[in-house]
Amino acid sequence: MLVLLRPEAAPEHAQVVALLSSHGLAPRTIARDGRVALLADEAPGLVEALGHLPAVAEVRAGASWVLASRAWQPVATRIALGEGVVIGAGSPPAIIAGPCAIETEDQLLTVARGVAAAGARLLRAGAFKPRTSPYAFQGLGAAALPLLAMAREATGLRIVTEALDEAGVDQVAEVADVIQIGSRNMGNYPLLRRAGRAGRPILLKRGMAATIEELLLAAEYVLAEGNPNVILCERGIRGFDRATRNVLDLAAVPLLQQATHLPVIVDPSHATGRSELVPAMAKAGLAAGADGLLIEVHPDPDRALSDGAQSLSLEVFAHLMSELTTLSTALGR
Amino acid sequence: MLVLLRPEAAPEHAQVVALLSSHGLAPRTIARDGRVALLADEAPGLVEALGHLPAVAEVRAGASWVLASRAWQPVATRIALGEGVVIGAGSPPAIIAGPCAIETEDQLLTVARGVAAAGARLLRAGAFKPRTSPYAFQGLGAAALPLLAMAREATGLRIVTEALDEAGVDQVAEVADVIQIGSRNMGNYPLLRRAGRAGRPILLKRGMAATIEELLLAAEYVLAEGNPNVILCERGIRGFDRATRNVLDLAAVPLLQQATHLPVIVDPSHATGRSELVPAMAKAGLAAGADGLLIEVHPDPDRALSDGAQSLSLEVFAHLMSELTTLSTALGR
Amino acid sequence: MLVLLRPEAAPEHAQVVALLSSHGLAPRTIARDGRVALLADEAPGLVEALGHLPAVAEVRAGASWVLASRAWQPVATRIALGEGVVIGAGSPPAIIAGPCAIETEDQLLTVARGVAAAGARLLRAGAFKPRTSPYAFQGLGAAALPLLAMAREATGLRIVTEALDEAGVDQVAEVADVIQIGSRNMGNYPLLRRAGRAGRPILLKRGMAATIEELLLAAEYVLAEGNPNVILCERGIRGFDRATRNVLDLAAVPLLQQATHLPVIVDPSHATGRSELVPAMAKAGLAAGADGLLIEVHPDPDRALSDGAQSLSLEVFAHLMSELTTLSTALGR
């Protein structure tokens, strides 16, 4: 549970900690802009007992996202990744581009140089790939991580890559600027907790059938561990029409921005699964107000080891980038 | 079924008609740009027999949308409504605005003047309202139709209004420039057939759980009756998250534009059900490539007899219109 | 709106009628078990004015299903169709079987005799077929209605057949014991109203994406016109997995039975779209408490003009019937 304390009752805060300790709990303190809260497990009768303490403003025991809310933090979170790359309201849209999976050094460097030349500031590329079938290509794994470091060195692009399990979070954190938690793992709470202690910003993708509230609660798991830097990603929800891979739910963008201070980006590639629809949906994502885009780009989509059908070629990506720049200007971004 | 004829075998076309007649069928001829097809009911053994005739290029007996396809008509359909109002590719986005239901003469004229002043060229307002409950306000009915004529006269706006049944098509056709067929009626095939003979363009809204193919087949019902002017409208599909009324499936816009020559518009009001999300989704719709937008506007949304929660005030609408104009320019429209 | 009157204030009922008349309304009276209600259109200020009259117990203006509720009628509706055929709680499950579409006299009589011999008491067969494509077989139409009368005469089976439009309701009512309103028309309110005046019980199928509440409100449209005999049918809702045609939502059965006094039946054929799954889902439907089943049977499923993939042969149907009988006994039905 989360115990919100009255800032003006600072002297009595110790009473709250003492009560929690007497129940065998070890509370953790979270503070922001002068507001203070304690995080602790629940125990029978504890909520009521806390309610009697003068320092306690409120106790959140059930489903609630406090730290992610605009009520807790009215000012938009801006995530600075160095060399002027910032994700969040007030910055130009962050374009994150690259291949689904890292295949070879040559493939990765070709894409990295291409997307950097087109104006992207972040590279996305998977070393560890969650695949629906155990017999499908699962990514090069840890062996691909040095290639990401090499691409960063060669291009200055910031690196976004996915971790699939707790051990992977540590491995990935060594080379990545942002750690991605994929759709399939939005409800993997031990992994979210670990991500909350990773010391890196987290790009959290919405689960295939997750509500907006469930996405915010998943982010809350990360925030509650002390990591304030979470980027939410709308990437399509499962629908009844197989004409597209998923249904891109763009209304989630303004809806989330109303509810939370966290940056919200859009992934038109996984959403549609069809490269010819990606440019239109990328533009629609920006127009809906997204703080960034996550776009699959491959030097040779027809030969990609995974997700080729939804990857843009470097040429198409470069053309799209010029359209996005015009659009951003018109949108006043 | 639809029997596509070989244009170069014109002298033998009569054989096909003769064969159909010998089965008691009265085929109807559809021609476009030199291509000719016959429409007729099916009969046992007929498909095979037709296949033997030299004039027959192809027979479509199962689920297929021929007339709606770009293969049948590569050039985009443009629907001219007079005084320079045109809906379709190559024209500026058509903004259709107005209240869910006509309530009073004053309400309707206030909205009509307001949306016209803001730059809209078409007025949407319901005389006949399909309501989920038999005890909810069902619209003023036929009594409201003269008010629509009055609004048209006063503002020059073209009129879009819904018909709920076959009798209503005739009534509505007398005052409307475009007849709307609503989501609940997308699978009401007798109504679609009647709409195909109405002599007015049809605005056809996607059903709540209709696939893209089913929407195209519904349009085909109208086209097959000889009415070439159908506007398709994406208005949100039913989803699992009640945070929004529906899920706006914007990828339907480029997907439909790839498949069909018919204009495609977007209704961000019914899609979201929340007025504060409408501007973002209106902009996203344009960026996705929509040929127009259908937006609910009410002079006093808090007191609307229906759909107030998703209606924009005239002030918000006017501001949105200026944003849409900037956006259209940036998009080269 | 629906105005519920206080039975004990009968002398003052005339005041209510007078108030409504003074607003130009012509209210209709509905009575059941000593309870009385008035149905009328809405008018500004009327709800408040009604609230001041002593005879008015409650006014339902928004979305509400009163007549369909157990609160209005605690005792289950039982629909007697003659010769001992009854649908509703307390009777053996009603098995309604037959082909999707009537094709020929021979086909219809073969199925009718077969399903009667296997123990079914009702025949379902379509003269008018709603088809997704305008080029697909649409049924034999009115020409098939005499065949239904013939099948009734030959077997004693009660007849269930669909009407697609208002004109069709009258045609169908002449030969059918029960008129079916299909899924696509659950939101076709003019048709529901006409069904409410048809003088025949109505089998109302749940729309593809309709909530339980929307289904009850559709039934309310029929009941509000004075037709008390509505059978609700769960037939599968649209889902994301195309392994089955729809998702059979069997929890709707106990949920509806809790909420309403109307009989609830299950259609395992349209729900699954695969004949090999029909027997298991038919048994599951009965075990869930359904008051009946609607099952597609065809003498030669491989050659059916529509829905062959989901039709049982007469042999499989006869075997299923013996299993259903054993199951009914075990369930105490």
Added chain:
Amino acid sequence: MLVLLRPEAAPEHAQVVALLSSHGLAPRTIARDGRVALLADEAPGLVEALGHLPAVAEVRAGASWVLASRAWQPVATRIALGEGVVIGAGSPPAIIAGPCAIETEDQLLTVARGVAAAGARLLRAGAFKPRTSPYAFQGLGAAALPLLAMAREATGLRIVTEALDEAGVDQVAEVADVIQIGSRNMGNYPLLRRAGRAGRPILLKRGMAATIEELLLAAEYVLAEGNPNVILCERGIRGFDRATRNVLDLAAVPLLQQATHLPVIVDPSHATGRSELVPAMAKAGLAAGADGLLIEVHPDPDRALSDGAQSLSLEVFAHLMSELTTLSTALGR
């Protein structure tokens, strides 16, 4: 990928291993009923090279579930847990009952004794609970595992409990007869792999928006690690109507039984989220052919720390058990 070998070409099997080794791969061998397959990662050009070897029957590189299929193993898997408790075709339906979460020793033993007295053979109770909110009760954790051992000792019930992460699999394996992998983790492939090496049968719940094929592929991850004992569980998929928590997709039962040899059970509690619907859905599950049921039971549902609304009291459960016994007999189980 999976390389299926020709059994009759046993002498040449070594060639296949040699080829894989020359690509730096360490294949693992899986054999069943005289059929042999090799599992290995993919490498460029390898599929084609393997195709040239005489010992290779087939290579499965993409999405495919081989080991789970009836083609690989025609005979149904039966999982024996000792003392006559068997899950799978040919055995009486396995009834697995108990509370969502272990709360206290007293609560657990009360339920265990109650469900055992009513005839259940397996106890389900959660030590580790995945909760949507970080501030909700997350279960007693490892501290609760000795209580499960105690309940097993006291009642002879077999134990089913969930593991949330890789470390948890080992902890849980020490006291559980069956390890549950929950819906949220159906796409957590590292966890599935670990479950494949746990030395205990796995109860795998279908993901909230998973297709039948995706469920089978998740099972394949477990099977491919050498654990042949996987129980599939239908527990409801996410739907648009919040009248129930989920939509119980019972057609999945016969569909899965057609496709796979693995046992299939049904969870009516999570599916509906409403205890008053559980008995009807439990009976429907059995009638659909399920090999077992997973039912939440709590000694005092109104005071449960989680999922009280969907838990049966011991009295209602005992009554349901007697109905299920009658039903099983009628179904010939």
